[in-house]
Amino acid sequence: MSFAREVGRAVRFTLVLWVLTALVYPLVMVAIGQIVFPFQANGSLLSNAQGQVVGSALIGQPFTSDRYFHSRPSTTRYSTADPSHDAAGILNTGVSGASNWAPTNPELRRRVRDTAAELQRVGIQPTADLLYRSGSSLDPHITPEAARAQIARVAAARGLPANQVEILMAQNTEGRFLGIFGEPGVNVLRLNLALDAIKH
Amino acid sequence: MLQGWIQIAFTLLIVVVISPVLGSYIADVFLARPTILDAVLHPLERVILRWGGMNTPGPMSGWQYARAVLASNFAMLIVVYLILMLQGVLPFNPTERGTPSWHLALHTAISFVTNTNQQHYAGETTFSYFSQFAALGFTMFTSAATGIAVAIAFIRGLTGRPLGNFYSDMVQAITRILLPLSVVGAVVLMAAGVPETLAGPVVFPSLEDPSLSQAIARGPVAHFEIIKVLGENGGGFFSTNSAHPFENPNGWTNLIQLVAILSIPSSLIMTYGFFANNLRQAWLVYTIPLTILIGLLVITATGEYQGNPEVNALLGGQAPNLEGKEVRFGWAQSALYAVFTTASMCGAVNSMHDSFLPSGGFAMLFNMFLQIVFGGQGTGTAYLFAYLILAVFVTGLMVGRTPEFLGRKIEKREVVLASLLILLVHPIAILIPAGITLAFSTQLAGISNPGFHGLSQVIYEYASAAANNGSGFEGLDSTTLWWNLSTSVSLLAGRYIPIVALLLLADSLSHKQPVPLTAGTLRTDTGLFVGVTAGVILILGALTFFPALALGPIAEAFQIAGGG
Numbered sequence: 001m002s003f004a005r006e007v008g009r010a011v012r013f014t015l016v017l018w019v020l021t022a023l024v025y026p027l028v029m030v031a032i033g034q035i036v037f038p039f040q041a042n043g044s045l046l047s048n049a050q051g052q053v054v055g056s057a058l059i060g061q062p063f064t065s066d067r068y069f070h071s072r073p074s075t076t077r078y079s080t081a082d083p084s085h086d087a088a089g090i091l092n093t094g095v096s097g098a099s100n101w102a103p104t105n106p107e108l109r110r111r112v113r114d115t116a117a118e119l120q121r122v123g124i125q126p127t128a129d130l131l132y133r134s135g136s137s138l139d140p141h142i143t144p145e146a147a148r149a150q151i152a153r154v155a156a157a158r159g160l161p162a163n164q165v166e167i168l169m170a171q172n173t174e175g176r177f178l179g180i181f182g183e184p185g186v187n188v189l190r191l192n193l194a195l196d197a198i199k200h
Numbered sequence: 201m202l203q204g205w206i207q208i209a210f211t212l213l214i215v216v217v218i219s220p221v222l223g224s225y226i227a228d229v230f231l232a233r234p235t236i237l238d239a240v241l242h243p244l245e246r247v248i249l250r251w252g253g254m255n256t257p258g259p260m261s262g263w264q265y266a267r268a269v270l271a272s273n274f275a276m277l278i279v280v281y282l283i284l285m286l287q288g289v290l291p292f293n294p295t296e297r298g299t300p301s302w303h304l305a306l307h308t309a310i311s312f313v314t315n316t317n318q319q320h321y322a323g324e325t326t327f328s329y330f331s332q333f334a335a336l337g338f339t340m341f342t343s344a345a346t347g348i349a350v351a352i353a354f355i356r357g358l359t360g361r362p363l364g365n366f367y368s369d370m371v372q373a374i375t376r377i378l379l380p381l382s383v384v385g386a387v388v389l390m391a392a393g394v395p396e397t398l399a400g401p402v403v404f405p406s407l408e409d410p411s412l413s414q415a416i417a418r419g420p421v422a423h424f425e426i427i428k429v430l431g432e433n434g435g436g437f438f439s440t441n442s443a444h445p446f447e448n449p450n451g452w453t454n455l456i457q458l459v460a461i462l463s464i465p466s467s468l469i470m471t472y473g474f475f476a477n478n479l480r481q482a483w484l485v486y487t488i489p490l491t492i493l494i495g496l497l498v499i500t501a502t503g504e505y506q507g508n509p510e511v512n513a514l515l516g517g518q519a520p521n522l523e524g525k526e527v528r529f530g531w532a533q534s535a536l537y538a539v540f541t542t543a544s545m546c547g548a549v550n551s552m553h554d555s556f557l558p559s560g561g562f563a564m565l566f567n568m569f570l571q572i573v574f575g576g577q578g579t580g581t582a583y584l585f586a587y588l589i590l591a592v593f594v595t596g597l598m599v600g601r602t603p604e605f606l607g608r609k610i611e612k613r614e615v616v617l618a619s620l621l622i623l624l625v626h627p628i629a630i631l632i633p634a635g636i637t638l639a640f641s642t643q644l645a646g647i648s649n650p651g652f653h654g655l656s657q658v659i660y661e662y663a664s665a666a667a668n669n670g671s672g673f674e675g676l677d678s679t680t681l682w683w684n685l686s687t688s689v690s691l692l693a694g695r696y697i698p699i700v701a702l703l704l705l706a707d708s709l710s711h712k713q714p715v716p717l718t719a720g721t722l723r724t725d726t727g728l729f730v731g732v733t734a735g736v737i738l739i740l741g742a743l744t745f746f747p748a749l750a751l752g753p754i755a756e757a758f759q760i761a762g763g764g
Contacts, residue, residue: 010271013252013367014279014342020248021374022338029386029423033396036387041396043418043446053404056416058393058445063408072527080406080414093295093325094401094417096440098524100554100675102649103508104759108523112511128519129527131511135443135534135551141527174450174528181207182451183530192407 046193055189060140063192066122066157069142069150069169071188072129073115075099076137096136125149141185144173158195168194201505204532208497211455211536212490215462219486220479222463223470229376230352230369231475241375248371257368262707265353266700268366269346273313273696276342281309283335284327293328294400300326307684307691312336314695315343315577317428317435317547317670318661318687320678324417324438329398336435337424344431344464344577345373350699351468351578357706358585358606359475360714377464378431385426388456393449394422421446429460432577434547434670442537442550443526454533454550461546465574468581476606481725485584488734489573493543496563496573501535503559509760524552535560542567545576547670554649554657554673558760561656561673562753568660568667569745571626572737576668582702586618588724589705590740591733593618595722605724607714617705625697627744629666629690634659634748637686646677652759656752661687666694 033041044057055061060071062078071078075097081090101108116126124130127146147169155162172191176182228235249257260268283290284305288298300308304320311318312335323332349369356363390396395418403415421437425447428434434441442448442457466486473482507521520531529537534551541548542564553564567573572584589605593615596603603610637644637658647654657673664671665687672678678687715721723729742749 006267006271007275009253009367010268010275013248013272013370014275016248016251017342017371017374018279018334018338021341021379022334025379025382026333026337026420026423029383029390030396030398030420032387033390033420033422037390037396040390040393041422042399043395043397043402043416044393044449045402045416053402054407055404055414056402058449059414059416060445061406061408061414062412065408068408077412078406078414079416080412082411083403083413089325091403091413091415092401093297094415095322095325096417096438096444097322098440098443098552098555098674100552100648100673101523102554102653102675102756103510103521103523103557104651104653104756105649108508109510112514116514126515128507128511128515128522131515132522133524134522135524135526135549136438136440136445138440138445139526139528140445143527177451177455180210180451181455182528182533185527189407196407 046189054193057187057190058140059138061189063188066153068192068195069147069154069186069188070124070130072139072142073131073133074137074139075133078138096138098135098137099133123153140187140189141174142188144184144186147186147191154195160198165195204501204505204530207532208501208536211458212494214459215466216490218459218463219466220470222467224474226377226467226471227474229372230364235376237376237380245371245375248375249368252367254367257365259362260365262357262363262703265363265366266703269350269699270696272366272370273346276339277309277313280312280335280339281305284308284331287328287331290328290330292330292398294398295324295328297326297328303681303684304679307688308336310688310691311670312339312433312435313343314668314691315347315432315545316665316668316691316695317433318665318672318691319435319670320684322439323436329419332437333420333424337427340424340427340431340433340435341374341378342370344378344427344433345370347432347576347578348373348377348464349578350702351581354582354585354702354706355472355475357710358472360608360710362710363703363706378427381430382423382427385430385456385460386423389422389425389453392453394425394453395446396420396422418446426460429457429546429548430464432461432465432544432546434541436548442548443524443552445526448550450528451533454529454537457548457550458536458540461540461544461548462574464577465544465580468578469584472581472585478725484725484727484730485588488730488737489543489575489584491734492570492573493539496543496566497536497539500539500556500560500563501532503557504531504535508557521555521557524555526551539563539567541671542669543573543575545571545580545667545669547664549671552674553671554675558753558757561660561756562749564671565656565660565663565745565749565753566742568663568669569626570737570741571667572741579668579698579702583621583698586621586702586705587737588733589614589618590622591729591736592722592724594736595729595732599722601720601722604715604721607717608709608712609715613708614705617701621698621701622740623744625693626666629693630659630662631748633686633690634662637682644682646680646683648675648677652752652755656756659748659752662690665690668695
């Protein structure tokens, strides 16, 4: 076969398969997503009573005060920034990231020690997930142990009985798939939204 | 701890159960037997072949097949490069991303066309939606289909058939295997929470501190996600890949991804069994990668479960290593994903490999050095059989008999091609550039973790490129001109030299006159022979790289055991 025919065939197949896999397939899937699963397809967004977006059921947020359950430490502060000082352009795109520190990296040792001291200062017994930074920096969960270690503090700050807080925690715990695959996690944003929703 | 091992065991069981089913289906497709989707797909394939300029796909020789692979992949490379460089003026760019540097675009295009998906960029901050789905998503199908086509041609040659037609094989790999499974998988992923939208990021005040805004990146993720894992591609839509809750929101999606990652490479061994009409041999061969996989899983999972001794001392008890890991996956699903993804050359990650304990780093590197622990899409199976040919040669020398495989004499040409594949290309594409980079480490390397781990970072990057895996020890600053160009060389050498050699090897085997089976024939479908092959794999495949392993993860493990 001549060189020109070889090239021509390669180009034609590339273009035909491009139309099928790079245009038809994705756009059909977007249409199916938007029609059949509008909630999930748009990012599982949670809104308040006024209809404003307050977060995503799948993405964590930073919490540091006594009134809220704290989330895990994050390299990107959960893709947040002050809109008036966002030189890095975080709010233009949203970001994710991890420390990528090796277990032998002295920086890791130093940071974990500082985090543990800070947790103890605010009265939280450190657990592994509260010391280690997550893979995405957006982890929506903490372990049930990490949540239990915070019940007394949050209950006291809000003047609520501890068992009421514990019930809310249980309601916002997502279990393993089929009871087998994955690990249970407490969805911190949902739990904190549920706390805010309690009428006084 | 037991619960974690149960998760690991069930996942492996699902993979093993799927292999013969999918393997038989793939064999039916490429033996042109009737399959369930015929009524819909025959007309579609006819249209594609006609538009491609080929009304009757005739058989190709090994060299013609190889030329078709190279020509088509080169055309795809150009399309992808142009889309990436022109993304600023192309549609579907809600975050207004501009033109990337030429060497990043070149590296990305090569990396995706070679089925590697090594990423020297962060998806959400670098590329437009159009670049992601129309350029990168495109190669996810075609590069995976190229791998499957090569494996099928190789299996045909091995079993004495003509190699077939590359374009027809590639089209069928897409229309019969990758596309139908992706459509179903994408819908399931969407139902489970993975986004699929053309709308841009959402920005809103955070709950606790309204002066701080949160930006949530979105995009057409679900359709991209499924072909990412199914095609052993591994390139994430977002920077943190399957650790990102939008790519992999829960235990269900994680299970789908794990099974998708191993399903095709493991099934192709069974496909061989159906082609050769020898399922017994296929199952025996299957046990080699399966056993190595289980061994590496045990090493990795145990390390992550036991955790980092320094942090454990601070916690006052043993706790798993969760640095770079998500709560919903924990140690077991993270270790499982890390081993599966490096075994199969997928390269997607649901936790950060850089932060694994050295036992995990050892397992990942070991997988990428061997390339046959099921291995890459198509190429893994072909490498495994190339090892079998070498084992036949070695055992033939030991007993002083002409080596034969499946009734075909293994002669000089076959041994040269098989050893070129296994003994030469891979170590050269990894160790030589790694040596150069480390010789000028302050100028070139961009190492982010000090000590032995830094050496592992450099070796890992080239191993990942040459094995067409694509995962990384991502702390490494790999966005530079040196990294982009030097890994591009490893990517190309690790992909196309072996593919050409495999096709020539298959061609020469398919033309050999079968020798009748006698009492003196060395049987290759026995446990003994499979054991010898496993030995050959470990000796030839691993010893070359032993110094790198000793100076990297093994030394780091001693460092930790010695108290840092």
